[in-house]
Amino acid sequence: MLNVSNVVVNYGQSEALHGVSFSARRNEAVAIMGRNGMGKTTLFKSLIGVLPLRAGSVQVDGQEVGGDESYRRVAKGIAYVPQGRMIFPTLTVEENIQTGLENAKQKRIPEEIFALFPVLWDMRRRKGGNLSGGQQQQLAIARALVTEPKVLLLDEPTEGIQPSIIKDIARALNEIRKLRQITIVVSEQVLSFAMDVADRLFVIEGGRLVHESTRAETDEARIKQFLSV
Ligand SMILES: Nc1ncnc2c1ncn2[C@@H]1O[C@H](COP(=O)(O)OP(=O)(O)OP(=O)(O)O)[C@@H](O)[C@H]1O
Numbered sequence: 191m192l193n194v195s196n197v198v199v200n201y202g203q204s205e206a207l208h209g210v211s212f213s214a215r216r217n218e219a220v221a222i223m224g225r226n227g228m229g230k231t232t233l234f235k236s237l238i239g240v241l242p243l244r245a246g247s248v249q250v251d252g253q254e255v256g257g258d259e260s261y262r263r264v265a266k267g268i269a270y271v272p273q274g275r276m277i278f279p280t281l282t283v284e285e286n287i288q289t290g291l292e293n294a295k296q297k298r299i300p301e302e303i304f305a306l307f308p309v310l311w312d313m314r315r316r317k318g319g320n321l322s323g324g325q326q327q328q329l330a331i332a333r334a335l336v337t338e339p340k341v342l343l344l345d346e347p348t349e350g351i352q353p354s355i356i357k358d359i360a361r362a363l364n365e366i367r368k369l370r371q372i373t374i375v376v377s378e379q380v381l382s383f384a385m386d387v388a389d390r391l392f393v394i395e396g397g398r399l400v401h402e403s404t405r406a407e408t409d410e411a412r413i414k415q416f417l418s419v
């Protein structure tokens with residue numbers, strides 16, 4: 191479903207990603223693990239088209255999107271939940287979700303969204319800025335989901351979120367997969383969360399993928415070594 195091949199990304203003269211390749215099937219979740227500064231955010235921004243590819247290709251469902259602007263990639267089936275959530279603080283929860291429906295025929299928020307995230311129903315008339323970090327993360331996922339993606343990208347969804355809510359988010363992502371059979375790519379530093387949601391785990395270091403394992407064969411101690419400074 192998602193095919194990433196030899197992706198190279200530069201910041202000016204300096205190369206940040208040195209040829210990243212991986213793929214994720216329909217109804218598969220993969221985690222990209224790595225410490226701060228290893229290239230997770232750069233990779234996600236290049237997949238959604240916020241950063242241009244210097245080389246390489248990104249395919250969604252067999253269609254090349256690597257040269258497209260972000261809005262076209264969204265139309266072709268990628269949705270992105272950025273690091274830091276980036277919700278609109280002065281819009282209500284409902285209005286925030288509706289921004290994801292801008293190009294949809296149906297403007298009503300599907301009930302399934304509130305079934306996945308009941309707290310968003312309770313908070314629907316509150317301003318996004320007044321939600322807790324965990325609630326904002328759920329809102330950001332809801333906003334991405336209403337675009338009906340084939341591939342959902344989440345950049346460090348657990349960052350700054352308390353453990354009980356991290357569990358809720360893992361449960362919701364697993365539920366989303368069951369309901370929609372989409373592909374999920376998540377970047378993470380929290381190994382327990384990655385083990386809860388991902389079928390395969392990768393480690394990124396210095397802009398390269400240096401490790402891959404299925405969940406079943408993952409050596410957690412080894413991954414923790416990669417994640418410790
Ligand atoms: N705007 C930028 N200009 C120049 N270099 C950058 C820029 N953003 C990131 N980098 C560099 O690219 C590399 C990868 O950074 P990136 O933000 O992708 O890491 P990350 O793994 O997502 O870390 P974090 O969890 O802190 O976001 C780092 O060496 C970083 O210094």
